Amino acid sequence: MSWFARRPGVVFWPLLRVAQAAVALQAVLGMVLLAGGRRPADDLHLAYGIAALLVNVVAEGMRAGVAQRHLAELPEQVEFDQLPEERQLEIAEQIARGELGVMTIASLLVLTLALRAWQTGG
Numbered sequence: 406m407s408w409f410a411r412r413p414g415v416v417f418w419p420l421l422r423v424a425q426a427a428v429a430l431q432a433v434l435g436m437v438l439l440a441g442g443r444r445p446a447d448d449l450h451l452a453y454g455i456a457a458l459l460v461n462v463v464a465e466g467m468r469a470g471v472a473q474r475h476l477a478e479l480p481e482q483v484e485f486d487q488l489p490e491e492r493q494l495e496i497a498e499q500i501a502r503g504e505l506g507v508m509t510i511a512s513l514l515v516l517t518l519a520l521r522a523w524q525t526g527g
Contacts, residue, residue, distance in 0.1 A: 421508055425461050428515060432458045445526050453522035457515045464511030471503035 435454050445451060475496055476485060485493065 417505065417508075421512060424512065424515070428457050428461055428519070431519075447525040450522050450525040453518045453525065457518040457522065460511055460515050460518065464508055467507045467511075468504045471507060472500045475500050475503070 432454055435451070439451075479485065479488075485496070488496070
């Protein structure tokens with residue numbers, strides 16, 4: 406809702422980090438089980454788990470790219486600190502909305518992959 410309301414979300418980011426940590430923890434647990442000789446009923450389970458981890462990594466890179474893209478749009482001779490405060494806030498809001506959008510889409514994709522992994526886990 407924060408993205409549509411054009412205001413930064415305060416709850417989203419901590420929940421996102423917890424969810425990302427859960428995905429990483431599940432991937433580590435899966436590797437430990439594999440190393441111990443346990444295999445899932447379907448090899449697709451492994452693909453879905455690895456894909457969820459990769460989506461998180463790629464999404465973080467894309468999130469960083471949002472800020473770079475907005476700052477690259479500034480004229481070369483103008484530094485961000487030299488802009489009026491109102492313009493700085495406007496750019497910061499655009500960056501925050503872009504980051505929120507990227508991470509929301511990534512989270513939905515990871516959720517879909519996690520559900521598929523669960524279904525194929527046996």
